[in-house]
Amino acid sequence: MAIEVDGKTYETDEEGYLADITQWVPGVADIMSKEDDLELTEEHWDIINFLREYYEEYQIAPAVRVLTKAVSKRMGKDKGNSKYLYGLFPYGPGKQACRYAGLPKPTGCV
Amino acid sequence: MSKVKKFMYVNRRAPYGTIYAWESLEVVLIGAAFEQDVSMAFIGDGVYQLTKGQDTTGLEMKNFSPTYSALGDYEVTKIYIEKESLEERGLTLEDLQHLTWEDEDDDWAEKDSIQLVSRAEMVKVFADQDVFFNF
Numbered sequence: 655m656a657i658e659v660d661g662k663t664y665e666t667d668e669e670g671y672l673a674d675i676t677q678w679v680p681g682v683a684d685i686m687s688k689e690d691d692l693e694l695t696e697e698h699w700d701i702i703n704f705l706r707e708y709y710e711e712y713q714i715a716p717a718v719r720v721l722t723k724a725v726s727k728r729m730g731k732d733k734g735n736s737k738y739l740y741g742l743f744p745y746g747p748g749k750q751a752c753r754y755a756g757l758p759k760p761t762g763c764v
Numbered sequence: 765m766s767k768v769k770k771f772m773y774v775n776r777r778a779p780y781g782t783i784y785a786w787e788s789l790e791v792v793l794i795g796a797a798f799e800q801d802v803s804m805a806f807i808g809d810g811v812y813q814l815t816k817g818q819d820t821t822g823l824e825m826k827n828f829s830p831t832y833s834a835l836g837d838y839e840v841t842k843i844y845i846e847k848e849s850l851e852e853r854g855l856t857l858e859d860l861q862h863l864t865w866e867d868e869d870d871d872w873a874e875k876d877s878i879q880l881v882s883r884a885e886m887v888k889v890f891a892d893q894d895v896f897f898n899f
Contacts, residue, residue, distance in 0.1 A: 712834040713826065717797050720837045727872060761793045 659685050671753050675709070678756030686754050690745070697733075698742055698751075704728065705755040715757040718748040770801045772893040775810035780825050785813045788899035789831055796838040803842040803893065804835075805886065811849045814860040814878075829861070836865030836877055843877045846886050 655666045659681035665673040670686070672678060683702055687694045694702075704725060708716055716724065718736070726734020733739075739747035748760040773792050779785040788804075796802050806814060813832070820827040835843070843863055850856060863877040881889060890896075 711830060712837075713828055713830045714793070714834055716834070716837065717793070719797060720834070723868070724837060727866070761790055 657682065657685050657689075669753075669759065671759055672756040675756050675758070678706075682756055683754035690750070692744075694754075695742075698754075700729065700733075701725065701739070701742060701747065701751050702755045705751055705757055709755070709757050715748070715752045715760040717760050718746065721747060721751075721760075768799065768801050769894040770803065770892065771795060771895045771897065772890065773802070773804045773897045773899065775804065775806050775813055775899050776808045777813075777899065778809045779813040779818065779829070780820060780823055784899040785810075786826075786828050788897070789828060791897065792835070792840060793831075793838055796835075796840050802840045803844065803889070804840065805844045805846070805889070806849070807846045807886070808849050809853075811845060811853065811855060811860070814845070814863070815855070816859060816861055832861055832863060835863060839865070841865040841875070841877050842879070844879050844881050844886060844889055847880050847882045850880075 655668065655670065656663050657666055658664070659679060664677055664682060667673055672682060683694060687698075692698075705715065705721070708721075708724065718739075722734055722736055722739060724734075725739070728734075736747075739751075743750040752758070752760055773788055775785060775788050777784045792802060792804060813829075815829075818827050818829040835841075845857070845860070850859075857878070857880060860878070864874045865877050866872045866874055
């Protein structure tokens with residue numbers, strides 16, 4: 655599978671995750687979210703950027719529980735809760751936001 | 765409600781060359797999501813998994829050593845290092861990553877995850893566990 659962003663082709667795996675994280679550009683998230691009929695707001699980008707920083711530091715995509723806690727610490731409890739995060743990413747903040755961020759599927763996610 | 769079991773992951777091998785160390789770490793991270801009581805032990809060449817400054821350029825394997833720092837986020841806060849294994853390899857705790865966890869109930873106070881234990885003490889730690897995973 656593959657997606658196309660600005661005329662460039664990006665390979666994805668069978669579940670739609672980017673094959674090569676190093677190729678990621680913000681346009682990847684734009685295209686993926688359009689396919690899901692989701693409009694990305696600043697709040698979405700905060701989470702996407704946070705996930706990219708997390709991966710940069712720890713080399714893994716965090717589990718939802720870990721993401722929630724880390725967001726809570728960094729951005730406050732009003733954002734670090736599953737209601738808020740699922741509100742932004744209805745298919746699951748772990749799976750969906752990681753996919754937009756070009757990360758692999760979170761370790762432990764089925 | 766089933767009783768929370770105590771899971772011990774025993775790591776005895778060098779980090780690269782085989783897939784054991786990475787597989788162990790992945791299983792620990794997955795297992796931690798299921799609210800089990802998780803501990804890790806590093807024995808023998810396993811202590812090399814936590815050494816600082818790992819560089820896998822030329823090995824064509826991912827340097828996953830930064831991931832150990834995420835263990836605290838996964839509430840894996842009991843990491844036992846066997847003292848004799850370090851000494852036999854000319855290492856000290858200073859050569860290992862400083863792993864910590866943040867206690868949400870204590871205003872995110874940073875606490876040490878690593879406990880240096882002697883071989884004899886490790887036996888006692890093991891005696892207290894319900895399930896073992898050997899890597």
